[in-house]
Amino acid sequence: xxxxxxxxxxxxxxxxxxxxxxxxxxxxxxxxxxxxxxxxxxxxxxxxxxxxxxxxxxxxxxxxxxxxxxxxxxxxxxxxxxxxxxxxxxxxxxxxxxxxxxxxxxxxxxxxxxxxxxxxxxxxxxxxxxxxxxxxxxxxxxxxxxxxxxxxxxxxxxxxxxxxxxxxxxxxxxxxxxxxxxxxxxxxxxxxxxxxxxxxxxxxxxxxxxxxxxxxxxxxxxxxxxxxxxxxxxxxxxxxxxxxxxxxxxxxxxxxxxxxxxxxxxxxxxxxxxxxxxxxxxxxxxxxxxxxxxxxxxxxxxxxxxxxxxxxxxxxxxxxxxxxxxxxxxxxxxxxxxxxxxxxxxxxxxxxxxxxxxxxxxxxxxxxxxxxxxxxxxxxxxxxxxxxxxxxxxxxxxxxxxxxxxxxxxxxxxxxxxxxxxxxxxxxxxxxxxxxxxxxxxxxxxxxxxxxxxxxxxx
Numbered sequence: 001x002x003x004x005x006x007x008x009x010x011x012x013x014x015x016x017x018x019x020x021x022x023x024x025x026x027x028x029x030x031x032x033x034x035x036x037x038x039x040x041x042x043x044x045x046x047x048x049x050x051x052x053x054x055x056x057x058x059x060x061x062x063x064x065x066x067x068x069x070x071x072x073x074x075x076x077x078x079x080x081x082x083x084x085x086x087x088x089x090x091x092x093x094x095x096x097x098x099x100x101x102x103x104x105x106x107x108x109x110x111x112x113x114x115x116x117x118x119x120x121x122x123x124x125x126x127x128x129x130x131x132x133x134x135x136x137x138x139x140x141x142x143x144x145x146x147x148x149x150x151x152x153x154x155x156x157x158x159x160x161x162x163x164x165x166x167x168x169x170x171x172x173x174x175x176x177x178x179x180x181x182x183x184x185x186x187x188x189x190x191x192x193x194x195x196x197x198x199x200x201x202x203x204x205x206x207x208x209x210x211x212x213x214x215x216x217x218x219x220x221x222x223x224x225x226x227x228x229x230x231x232x233x234x235x236x237x238x239x240x241x242x243x244x245x246x247x248x249x250x251x252x253x254x255x256x257x258x259x260x261x262x263x264x265x266x267x268x269x270x271x272x273x274x275x276x277x278x279x280x281x282x283x284x285x286x287x288x289x290x291x292x293x294x295x296x297x298x299x300x301x302x303x304x305x306x307x308x309x310x311x312x313x314x315x316x317x318x319x320x321x322x323x324x325x326x327x328x329x330x331x332x333x334x335x336x337x338x339x340x341x342x343x344x345x346x347x348x349x350x351x352x353x354x355x356x357x358x359x360x361x362x363x364x365x366x367x368x369x370x371x372x373x374x375x376x377x378x379x380x381x382x383x384x385x386x387x388x389x390x391x392x393x394x395x396x397x398x399x400x401x402x403x404x405x406x407x408x409x410x411x412x413x414x415x416x417x418x419x420x421x422x423x424x425x426x427x428x429x430x431x432x433x434x435x436x437x438x439x440x441x442x443x444x445x446x447x448x449x450x451x452x453x454x455x456x457x458x459x
Contacts, residue, residue: 004017004158004159004160005080005159005304006077006080006081006300006301006304006305007081007304007305007308007310007313011301011313011316011317011320012320014159014297014301014317015294015297015298015301015317015320015321015324017159017161018156018159018161018293018296018300018301019161019290019293019294019296019297020293021161021162021164021165021293022156022161022164022165022292022293022296022297023289023290023292023293023294024165024169024293025161025164025165025167025168025169025293026168026285026289026292026293027286027289028165028168028169028171028172029168029172030282030285030286030289031172031286032168032171032172032175032205033055033282033285034282034286034347035172035175035176035179036051036175036179036198036202037051037278037279037282037347038347039179039180039183039198040195040198041347041348043194043195044126045271045272045275045348045350045353046126046127046130046271047127047130047195048275048278048279048347048348049127049130049131049271049272049274049275049278050126050127050128050129050130050131050133050134050195051130051131051134051195051198051278052263052274052275052277052278052281053118053127053128053131053263053274054118054130054131054132054133054134054135054138054199055134055138055278056259056260056263057114057117057118057131057135058110058114058135058138058139058142059252059259060117060253061106061109061110061142062142062145062146062149062252063249063250063252063253064099064102064106064146064245064249065099065145065146065147065148065149065150066149066248066249066252067245067246067247067248067249067250067252068095068098068099068102068146068149068150068153068241068245068249069149069150069152069153069156070153070244070245070248070299070382070387071095071153071241071244071245071387072091072092072095072150072151072153072154072156072157072241073153073154073156073157073299073300073303073382074157074244074299074303074382074383074385074387075091075095075157075240075241075244076088076091076092076095076153076154076157076158077156077157077299077300077303077304077307077383078303078304078306078307078383078385079091079157079307080157080158080304080307081303081304081305081306081307081308082307082308085221085222088157088222089222089223089226089230090230090234090237091237091240091241092154092217092220092222092223093223093226093230093231094231094233094234094237094238094241095150095153095154095241096147096150096151096154096214096217096231097231097232097233098150098233098237098238098241098242098245099146099147099149099150100143100147100231101233102146103142103143103146103147106142106146107139107142110135110139110142111136111139114132114135114136114139115132115135117260118131118132118135127271127274130195133195133196133199134195134196134198134199135199137196137199137200137203138199138202138203140203141199141202141203141206141207143207143210144203144206144207144208144209144210145206145210147210147213147214148164148167148206148209148210148214151210151213151214151216151217152164152213154217154220155213155216155217155220156296156299156300157303157304158220158300159300160216161293161296161297163213163216164209164213166212167208167209167212167213168209170208170209170212171205171206171208171209174201174204174205174208175201175202175205178200178201178204178205179197179198179201181197181201182197182198182200182201183195183197183198184197185197244382244385244387246391247387247388247389247390247391248378248382248387248390248391250391250394251378251390251391251393251394251395251398252394254391254394254395254398254399258398258399258402258403261402261403261406262277262402262406262420262424263277265406265407265410265420266417266420269356269416269417270352272350272352272353272356273356273417275348275350275353276344276352276353276354276355276356276357276360277356277357277360279344279347279348279353279357280340280344280356280357280360280361280364282347283336283340283343283344283357283361284336284361284364287332287335287336287368288332288368288371290328291325291328291329291368291371291372291375292375294321294324294325294328294376295321295325295372295375295376295378295379296375296379297321298317298318298321298376298379298380298383299379299382299383300383301317301383302314302317302318302379302380302383302384303382303383305317306383306384306385306446306447311447311448314380314383314384314447315443315447315449315450315451318376318380318450319450321376321379322372322373325369325372325373325376326369326372328372329368329369329371329372330369332365332368333365333366333368334365335365336361336362336364336365336368337361337362337365340357340358340360340361340362341354341358343357343361344357344358344361356417359417359418359421360417360421363418363421363422363424363425364421366425367424367425367428367429370428370429370432371428373432373435373436374393374397374428374431374432374435377393377435377436377438377439378390378393378435380439380442380443381438381439381442384442384443384446384447386442386446389438389442392438393431393434393438394431396430396431396434397427397428397430397431397432397434398427398431400427401426401427401428401430401431402423402424402427404423404427405422405423405424405426405427406419406420406423406424407423408423409423410423
Protein backbone atom coordinates (compact mmCIF):
# COMPACT_ATOMS: atom_id res chain seq x y z
CA UNK A 1 0.00 0.00 0.00
CA UNK A 2 1.06 3.65 -0.51
CA UNK A 3 2.43 4.96 2.80
CA UNK A 4 5.09 7.63 2.36
CA UNK A 5 7.29 9.44 4.87
CA UNK A 6 7.16 13.05 3.67
CA UNK A 7 9.72 14.30 6.20
CA UNK A 8 12.69 13.03 4.17
CA UNK A 9 13.70 13.24 0.54
CA UNK A 10 13.27 16.04 -2.03
CA UNK A 11 10.20 18.24 -1.62
CA UNK A 12 9.76 18.29 -5.39
CA UNK A 13 9.53 14.50 -5.45
CA UNK A 14 6.79 14.48 -2.81
CA UNK A 15 4.80 17.05 -4.77
CA UNK A 16 5.10 14.90 -7.87
CA UNK A 17 4.02 11.78 -5.95
CA UNK A 18 0.97 13.48 -4.44
CA UNK A 19 -0.04 16.23 -6.85
CA UNK A 20 -0.15 14.32 -10.13
CA UNK A 21 -2.56 11.59 -8.95
CA UNK A 22 -4.61 14.18 -7.03
CA UNK A 23 -4.93 16.36 -10.13
CA UNK A 24 -5.90 13.33 -12.21
CA UNK A 25 -8.53 12.40 -9.65
CA UNK A 26 -9.90 15.93 -9.74
CA UNK A 27 -9.84 15.86 -13.53
CA UNK A 28 -12.08 12.83 -13.60
CA UNK A 29 -14.27 14.35 -10.87
CA UNK A 30 -14.77 17.41 -13.05
CA UNK A 31 -15.25 15.34 -16.19
CA UNK A 32 -17.81 13.37 -14.22
CA UNK A 33 -19.73 16.60 -13.65
CA UNK A 34 -19.23 17.57 -17.29
CA UNK A 35 -20.95 14.34 -18.31
CA UNK A 36 -23.91 15.33 -16.11
CA UNK A 37 -24.08 18.77 -17.74
CA UNK A 38 -23.89 17.21 -21.20
CA UNK A 39 -26.79 14.84 -20.60
CA UNK A 40 -28.83 17.57 -18.91
CA UNK A 41 -28.24 19.65 -22.05
CA UNK A 42 -29.75 16.87 -24.13
CA UNK A 43 -33.01 17.66 -22.38
CA UNK A 44 -33.09 21.47 -22.20
CA UNK A 45 -31.42 24.66 -20.97
CA UNK A 46 -33.84 24.58 -18.01
CA UNK A 47 -32.47 21.14 -17.11
CA UNK A 48 -28.94 22.53 -17.12
CA UNK A 49 -30.01 25.46 -14.94
CA UNK A 50 -31.81 23.04 -12.58
CA UNK A 51 -28.66 20.93 -12.36
CA UNK A 52 -26.55 24.00 -11.46
CA UNK A 53 -28.97 25.19 -8.76
CA UNK A 54 -29.69 21.75 -7.26
CA UNK A 55 -26.02 20.80 -7.13
CA UNK A 56 -25.15 24.12 -5.47
CA UNK A 57 -27.62 23.36 -2.67
CA UNK A 58 -26.21 19.85 -2.27
CA UNK A 59 -22.64 21.14 -2.14
CA UNK A 60 -23.37 23.16 0.99
CA UNK A 61 -23.84 19.87 2.85
CA UNK A 62 -20.83 18.32 1.15
CA UNK A 63 -18.75 21.07 2.75
CA UNK A 64 -18.71 18.93 5.90
CA UNK A 65 -17.01 16.17 3.91
CA UNK A 66 -14.38 18.56 2.55
CA UNK A 67 -13.74 19.89 6.05
CA UNK A 68 -13.45 16.45 7.61
CA UNK A 69 -11.12 15.32 4.83
CA UNK A 70 -8.87 18.35 5.41
CA UNK A 71 -8.96 17.71 9.17
CA UNK A 72 -7.89 14.10 8.65
CA UNK A 73 -5.10 15.10 6.30
CA UNK A 74 -3.76 17.62 8.82
CA UNK A 75 -4.28 15.73 12.11
CA UNK A 76 -3.26 12.28 10.88
CA UNK A 77 -0.40 13.88 8.95
CA UNK A 78 0.95 15.59 12.07
CA UNK A 79 0.72 12.31 14.00
CA UNK A 80 2.57 10.54 11.17
CA UNK A 81 5.25 13.25 11.26
CA UNK A 82 5.71 12.57 14.99
CA UNK A 83 5.87 8.82 14.21
CA UNK A 84 2.95 8.30 16.63
CA UNK A 85 1.03 5.37 15.08
CA UNK A 86 -1.40 5.09 18.00
CA UNK A 87 -2.50 8.71 17.62
CA UNK A 88 -2.77 8.34 13.84
CA UNK A 89 -4.99 5.27 14.21
CA UNK A 90 -7.22 6.85 16.85
CA UNK A 91 -7.69 10.02 14.82
CA UNK A 92 -8.44 8.09 11.63
CA UNK A 93 -11.08 5.86 13.21
CA UNK A 94 -12.72 8.75 15.01
CA UNK A 95 -12.72 10.72 11.79
CA UNK A 96 -14.70 7.98 10.03
CA UNK A 97 -17.07 7.79 12.99
CA UNK A 98 -17.50 11.57 12.89
CA UNK A 99 -18.32 11.42 9.17
CA UNK A 100 -21.02 8.77 9.74
CA UNK A 101 -22.70 10.87 12.44
CA UNK A 102 -22.50 14.03 10.34
CA UNK A 103 -24.06 12.24 7.36
CA UNK A 104 -27.15 11.23 9.32
CA UNK A 105 -27.69 14.76 10.62
CA UNK A 106 -27.17 16.38 7.22
CA UNK A 107 -29.57 14.07 5.40
CA UNK A 108 -32.37 15.11 7.76
CA UNK A 109 -31.46 18.78 7.37
CA UNK A 110 -31.39 18.42 3.59
CA UNK A 111 -34.83 16.88 3.46
CA UNK A 112 -36.25 19.78 5.41
CA UNK A 113 -34.24 22.75 4.21
CA UNK A 114 -33.23 21.94 0.63
CA UNK A 115 -36.30 23.41 -1.11
CA UNK A 116 -35.93 26.68 0.80
CA UNK A 117 -32.32 27.07 -0.38
CA UNK A 118 -33.31 26.36 -3.96
CA UNK A 119 -36.22 28.81 -3.81
CA UNK A 120 -33.84 31.62 -2.82
CA UNK A 121 -31.93 31.47 -6.10
CA UNK A 122 -34.54 30.43 -8.63
CA UNK A 123 -37.80 31.61 -10.09
CA UNK A 124 -40.96 29.46 -10.02
CA UNK A 125 -41.16 27.24 -13.04
CA UNK A 126 -39.56 24.35 -14.81
CA UNK A 127 -35.93 24.86 -13.81
CA UNK A 128 -36.82 25.24 -10.11
CA UNK A 129 -38.89 22.05 -10.30
CA UNK A 130 -35.97 20.27 -11.96
CA UNK A 131 -33.59 21.50 -9.23
CA UNK A 132 -35.85 20.25 -6.43
CA UNK A 133 -36.27 16.77 -7.89
CA UNK A 134 -32.57 16.44 -8.63
CA UNK A 135 -31.64 17.56 -5.11
CA UNK A 136 -33.91 15.05 -3.36
CA UNK A 137 -32.56 12.11 -5.37
CA UNK A 138 -28.99 13.31 -4.84
CA UNK A 139 -29.36 13.22 -1.05
CA UNK A 140 -28.98 9.44 -1.19
CA UNK A 141 -25.39 9.92 -2.40
CA UNK A 142 -24.40 11.98 0.65
CA UNK A 143 -23.00 9.00 2.64
CA UNK A 144 -20.79 8.09 -0.30
CA UNK A 145 -19.41 11.61 -0.66
CA UNK A 146 -18.78 12.32 3.03
CA UNK A 147 -17.19 8.99 3.90
CA UNK A 148 -15.10 8.96 0.71
CA UNK A 149 -13.68 12.44 1.36
CA UNK A 150 -12.98 11.69 5.02
CA UNK A 151 -11.25 8.44 4.13
CA UNK A 152 -9.27 10.15 1.40
CA UNK A 153 -7.96 12.67 3.94
CA UNK A 154 -6.55 9.74 5.93
CA UNK A 155 -4.91 8.35 2.80
CA UNK A 156 -3.44 11.74 1.88
CA UNK A 157 -1.87 12.01 5.33
CA UNK A 158 -0.02 8.80 4.45
CA UNK A 159 1.12 10.19 1.10
CA UNK A 160 -1.51 8.32 -0.92
CA UNK A 161 -3.50 10.26 -3.51
CA UNK A 162 -3.59 7.42 -6.04
CA UNK A 163 -6.56 5.55 -4.58
CA UNK A 164 -9.10 8.33 -5.08
CA UNK A 165 -7.72 8.95 -8.56
CA UNK A 166 -8.43 5.35 -9.58
CA UNK A 167 -11.86 5.43 -7.98
CA UNK A 168 -12.87 8.64 -9.78
CA UNK A 169 -11.59 7.33 -13.11
CA UNK A 170 -13.82 4.30 -12.73
CA UNK A 171 -16.75 6.47 -11.62
CA UNK A 172 -16.36 8.72 -14.66
CA UNK A 173 -16.60 5.86 -17.12
CA UNK A 174 -19.46 4.31 -15.15
CA UNK A 175 -21.31 7.64 -15.28
CA UNK A 176 -21.16 7.71 -19.07
CA UNK A 177 -23.11 4.45 -19.08
CA UNK A 178 -25.33 5.02 -16.04
CA UNK A 179 -26.61 8.48 -17.02
CA UNK A 180 -28.41 7.45 -20.21
CA UNK A 181 -29.41 4.12 -18.63
CA UNK A 182 -31.26 5.76 -15.75
CA UNK A 183 -32.49 8.73 -17.80
CA UNK A 184 -34.01 6.75 -20.66
CA UNK A 185 -34.33 3.29 -19.14
CA UNK A 186 -34.44 0.13 -21.23
CA UNK A 187 -37.09 0.44 -23.98
CA UNK A 188 -39.91 -1.99 -23.44
CA UNK A 189 -38.51 -3.25 -20.14
CA UNK A 190 -37.57 -0.55 -17.61
CA UNK A 191 -38.95 3.02 -17.71
CA UNK A 192 -36.51 5.91 -17.53
CA UNK A 193 -36.37 8.53 -14.77
CA UNK A 194 -35.70 11.47 -17.07
CA UNK A 195 -33.64 14.28 -15.56
CA UNK A 196 -33.63 12.63 -12.11
CA UNK A 197 -31.78 9.67 -13.61
CA UNK A 198 -28.63 11.83 -13.53
CA UNK A 199 -28.86 11.98 -9.73
CA UNK A 200 -29.50 8.25 -9.42
CA UNK A 201 -26.39 7.55 -11.51
CA UNK A 202 -24.41 9.69 -9.05
CA UNK A 203 -25.76 7.70 -6.09
CA UNK A 204 -24.65 4.40 -7.61
CA UNK A 205 -21.20 5.50 -8.77
CA UNK A 206 -20.31 7.51 -5.66
CA UNK A 207 -21.23 4.60 -3.41
CA UNK A 208 -18.71 2.54 -5.36
CA UNK A 209 -16.06 5.24 -4.85
CA UNK A 210 -16.71 5.20 -1.10
CA UNK A 211 -16.31 1.43 -0.81
CA UNK A 212 -13.07 1.45 -2.79
CA UNK A 213 -11.48 4.25 -0.74
CA UNK A 214 -12.57 2.73 2.58
CA UNK A 215 -10.99 -0.56 1.54
CA UNK A 216 -7.65 1.23 1.08
CA UNK A 217 -7.93 2.83 4.53
CA UNK A 218 -8.60 -0.52 6.20
CA UNK A 219 -5.43 -1.90 4.58
CA UNK A 220 -3.17 0.85 5.95
CA UNK A 221 -0.44 -0.38 8.28
CA UNK A 222 -1.64 1.72 11.23
CA UNK A 223 -5.28 0.65 10.72
CA UNK A 224 -4.86 -3.10 10.21
CA UNK A 225 -6.39 -5.13 13.00
CA UNK A 226 -8.78 -2.38 14.06
CA UNK A 227 -12.14 -3.28 15.54
CA UNK A 228 -15.59 -1.81 14.94
CA UNK A 229 -15.74 -0.74 18.60
CA UNK A 230 -12.99 1.81 17.86
CA UNK A 231 -15.57 3.76 15.87
CA UNK A 232 -17.44 4.50 19.11
CA UNK A 233 -17.47 8.29 19.60
CA UNK A 234 -14.85 9.75 21.95
CA UNK A 235 -15.66 13.27 23.07
CA UNK A 236 -12.06 14.49 23.10
CA UNK A 237 -11.37 13.12 19.62
CA UNK A 238 -14.60 14.55 18.24
CA UNK A 239 -13.74 17.92 19.78
CA UNK A 240 -10.29 17.95 18.15
CA UNK A 241 -11.68 16.91 14.76
CA UNK A 242 -14.49 19.44 15.00
CA UNK A 243 -12.06 22.24 15.91
CA UNK A 244 -9.94 21.44 12.84
CA UNK A 245 -12.91 20.75 10.58
CA UNK A 246 -15.36 23.56 11.32
CA UNK A 247 -13.30 26.49 9.99
CA UNK A 248 -12.65 24.68 6.71
CA UNK A 249 -16.25 23.51 6.45
CA UNK A 250 -17.51 26.98 7.26
CA UNK A 251 -15.21 28.43 4.62
CA UNK A 252 -16.64 26.00 2.06
CA UNK A 253 -20.17 26.86 3.14
CA UNK A 254 -19.40 30.54 2.74
CA UNK A 255 -18.03 29.72 -0.72
CA UNK A 256 -21.20 27.94 -1.73
CA UNK A 257 -23.38 30.63 -0.18
CA UNK A 258 -21.36 32.98 -2.37
CA UNK A 259 -22.44 30.82 -5.30
CA UNK A 260 -26.04 31.38 -4.26
CA UNK A 261 -25.39 35.13 -4.10
CA UNK A 262 -24.06 35.03 -7.64
CA UNK A 263 -27.01 32.96 -8.82
CA UNK A 264 -29.38 35.35 -7.06
CA UNK A 265 -27.80 38.26 -8.93
CA UNK A 266 -27.91 36.34 -12.20
CA UNK A 267 -31.53 35.23 -11.98
CA UNK A 268 -32.60 38.73 -12.95
CA UNK A 269 -30.84 38.26 -16.27
CA UNK A 270 -32.66 35.00 -17.04
CA UNK A 271 -32.22 31.24 -16.81
CA UNK A 272 -29.63 31.33 -19.62
CA UNK A 273 -27.30 33.38 -17.38
CA UNK A 274 -27.49 30.78 -14.60
CA UNK A 275 -26.91 27.96 -17.08
CA UNK A 276 -23.88 29.82 -18.47
CA UNK A 277 -22.44 30.28 -14.98
CA UNK A 278 -22.81 26.56 -14.23
CA UNK A 279 -21.05 25.55 -17.46
CA UNK A 280 -18.30 28.17 -17.13
CA UNK A 281 -17.55 27.00 -13.59
CA UNK A 282 -16.89 23.49 -14.89
CA UNK A 283 -14.52 24.84 -17.55
CA UNK A 284 -12.74 26.88 -14.89
CA UNK A 285 -12.42 23.81 -12.66
CA UNK A 286 -10.83 21.76 -15.45
CA UNK A 287 -8.08 24.34 -15.94
CA UNK A 288 -7.60 24.72 -12.19
CA UNK A 289 -7.06 20.99 -11.70
CA UNK A 290 -3.24 21.01 -11.79
CA UNK A 291 -3.26 23.90 -9.30
CA UNK A 292 -5.74 22.17 -7.02
CA UNK A 293 -3.70 18.98 -7.10
CA UNK A 294 -0.51 20.86 -6.28
CA UNK A 295 -1.94 23.02 -3.48
CA UNK A 296 -3.75 19.99 -2.07
CA UNK A 297 -0.43 18.12 -1.94
CA UNK A 298 1.02 20.96 0.13
CA UNK A 299 -1.25 20.10 3.08
CA UNK A 300 0.07 16.59 3.96
CA UNK A 301 3.65 17.57 3.10
CA UNK A 302 3.57 20.64 5.36
CA UNK A 303 1.62 18.78 8.07
CA UNK A 304 4.06 15.87 8.36
CA UNK A 305 7.06 18.20 8.44
CA UNK A 306 5.39 20.52 10.94
CA UNK A 307 4.70 17.52 13.18
CA UNK A 308 8.36 16.51 12.84
CA UNK A 309 9.52 20.04 13.74
CA UNK A 310 11.23 20.49 10.36
CA UNK A 311 10.16 24.08 9.78
CA UNK A 312 12.58 24.79 6.94
CA UNK A 313 10.94 21.99 4.95
CA UNK A 314 7.51 23.51 5.66
CA UNK A 315 8.72 26.83 4.24
CA UNK A 316 10.43 25.13 1.32
CA UNK A 317 7.23 23.29 0.39
CA UNK A 318 5.21 26.53 0.34
CA UNK A 319 7.70 28.40 -1.87
CA UNK A 320 8.02 25.43 -4.23
CA UNK A 321 4.22 25.39 -4.49
CA UNK A 322 4.11 29.09 -5.36
CA UNK A 323 6.88 28.91 -7.97
CA UNK A 324 5.36 25.96 -9.79
CA UNK A 325 1.87 27.40 -9.45
CA UNK A 326 2.93 30.65 -11.10
CA UNK A 327 4.06 28.75 -14.18
CA UNK A 328 0.82 26.76 -14.31
CA UNK A 329 -1.52 29.73 -14.00
CA UNK A 330 0.30 31.93 -16.50
CA UNK A 331 -0.31 29.23 -19.10
CA UNK A 332 -4.03 28.94 -18.32
CA UNK A 333 -4.87 32.66 -18.73
CA UNK A 334 -4.76 32.89 -22.55
CA UNK A 335 -6.71 29.65 -22.86
CA UNK A 336 -9.54 31.17 -20.85
CA UNK A 337 -9.45 34.49 -22.71
CA UNK A 338 -9.26 33.22 -26.27
CA UNK A 339 -10.78 29.74 -25.98
CA UNK A 340 -13.81 30.41 -23.80
CA UNK A 341 -16.27 30.47 -26.68
CA UNK A 342 -15.07 27.15 -28.08
CA UNK A 343 -15.16 25.56 -24.63
CA UNK A 344 -18.70 26.81 -23.97
CA UNK A 345 -19.90 25.55 -27.35
CA UNK A 346 -18.94 22.00 -26.38
CA UNK A 347 -21.79 22.00 -23.85
CA UNK A 348 -24.49 24.09 -25.45
CA UNK A 349 -25.51 25.58 -28.79
CA UNK A 350 -27.60 28.29 -27.09
CA UNK A 351 -25.80 31.48 -28.18
CA UNK A 352 -26.97 33.68 -25.28
CA UNK A 353 -25.58 31.04 -22.87
CA UNK A 354 -22.28 30.98 -24.75
CA UNK A 355 -21.96 34.78 -24.74
CA UNK A 356 -22.50 35.07 -20.99
CA UNK A 357 -20.06 32.22 -20.32
CA UNK A 358 -17.36 33.93 -22.42
CA UNK A 359 -17.65 37.10 -20.34
CA UNK A 360 -17.15 35.15 -17.09
CA UNK A 361 -14.14 33.23 -18.39
CA UNK A 362 -12.39 36.38 -19.60
CA UNK A 363 -12.59 38.00 -16.18
CA UNK A 364 -11.57 34.69 -14.64
CA UNK A 365 -8.37 34.59 -16.71
CA UNK A 366 -6.93 37.39 -14.56
CA UNK A 367 -7.71 35.61 -11.30
CA UNK A 368 -5.97 32.25 -11.74
CA UNK A 369 -2.67 33.29 -10.14
CA UNK A 370 -4.55 34.74 -7.17
CA UNK A 371 -6.60 31.55 -6.75
CA UNK A 372 -3.37 29.52 -6.71
CA UNK A 373 -1.89 31.58 -3.88
CA UNK A 374 -5.14 31.57 -1.92
CA UNK A 375 -5.44 27.76 -2.15
CA UNK A 376 -1.84 27.26 -1.04
CA UNK A 377 -2.25 29.63 1.92
CA UNK A 378 -5.33 27.67 3.00
CA UNK A 379 -3.32 24.42 2.89
CA UNK A 380 -0.50 25.98 4.92
CA UNK A 381 -2.87 27.29 7.60
CA UNK A 382 -4.55 23.89 7.90
CA UNK A 383 -1.19 22.12 8.17
CA UNK A 384 -0.15 24.47 10.99
CA UNK A 385 -3.42 23.67 12.84
CA UNK A 386 -4.64 27.23 12.38
CA UNK A 387 -7.57 26.61 10.02
CA UNK A 388 -9.77 29.24 11.68
CA UNK A 389 -8.01 31.84 9.55
CA UNK A 390 -9.17 30.10 6.37
CA UNK A 391 -12.69 30.75 7.60
CA UNK A 392 -12.17 34.48 8.18
CA UNK A 393 -10.46 34.90 4.83
CA UNK A 394 -13.42 33.18 3.19
CA UNK A 395 -15.94 35.25 5.14
CA UNK A 396 -14.41 38.42 3.76
CA UNK A 397 -13.73 37.23 0.21
CA UNK A 398 -16.75 35.06 -0.52
CA UNK A 399 -19.18 36.26 2.10
CA UNK A 400 -18.92 40.03 2.36
CA UNK A 401 -16.76 40.78 -0.67
CA UNK A 402 -18.77 39.07 -3.40
CA UNK A 403 -22.13 40.26 -2.06
CA UNK A 404 -20.97 43.85 -1.53
CA UNK A 405 -19.09 44.40 -4.78
CA UNK A 406 -21.73 42.66 -6.91
CA UNK A 407 -24.42 44.74 -5.23
CA UNK A 408 -22.39 47.90 -5.80
CA UNK A 409 -21.75 47.24 -9.47
CA UNK A 410 -25.10 45.71 -10.42
CA UNK A 411 -27.57 47.08 -7.89
CA UNK A 412 -26.18 50.62 -7.54
CA UNK A 413 -24.25 51.36 -10.72
CA UNK A 414 -26.58 49.25 -12.88
CA UNK A 415 -24.09 47.09 -14.79
CA UNK A 416 -25.16 43.92 -16.56
CA UNK A 417 -23.61 40.46 -16.01
CA UNK A 418 -20.15 42.02 -16.37
CA UNK A 419 -20.82 43.72 -13.04
CA UNK A 420 -21.29 40.31 -11.41
CA UNK A 421 -18.00 39.01 -12.80
CA UNK A 422 -15.99 42.15 -11.98
CA UNK A 423 -17.48 42.19 -8.47
CA UNK A 424 -16.21 38.65 -7.97
CA UNK A 425 -12.78 39.73 -9.24
CA UNK A 426 -12.49 42.64 -6.81
CA UNK A 427 -13.50 40.39 -3.90
CA UNK A 428 -10.89 37.78 -4.88
CA UNK A 429 -8.12 40.36 -5.24
CA UNK A 430 -8.69 42.07 -1.93
CA UNK A 431 -9.13 38.68 -0.23
CA UNK A 432 -5.73 37.64 -1.55
CA UNK A 433 -4.07 40.65 0.11
CA UNK A 434 -5.75 39.79 3.42
CA UNK A 435 -4.63 36.15 3.12
CA UNK A 436 -1.00 37.15 2.56
CA UNK A 437 -0.99 39.29 5.71
CA UNK A 438 -2.52 36.48 7.79
CA UNK A 439 -0.18 33.82 6.39
CA UNK A 440 2.88 35.92 7.24
CA UNK A 441 1.64 36.44 10.81
CA UNK A 442 0.76 32.79 11.48
CA UNK A 443 4.00 31.56 9.92
CA UNK A 444 5.99 33.94 12.15
CA UNK A 445 4.26 32.52 15.24
CA UNK A 446 4.41 28.82 14.31
CA UNK A 447 7.51 28.28 12.17
CA UNK A 448 9.44 31.55 12.46
CA UNK A 449 8.12 33.17 9.31
CA UNK A 450 8.07 32.47 5.60
CA UNK A 451 11.81 32.96 5.08
CA UNK A 452 14.37 30.19 5.60
CA UNK A 453 16.55 29.80 8.67
CA UNK A 454 14.10 31.33 11.14
CA UNK A 455 12.63 29.90 14.36
CA UNK A 456 9.08 30.25 15.73
CA UNK A 457 8.36 33.35 17.76
CA UNK A 458 6.93 31.13 20.50
CA UNK A 459 10.06 28.96 20.88
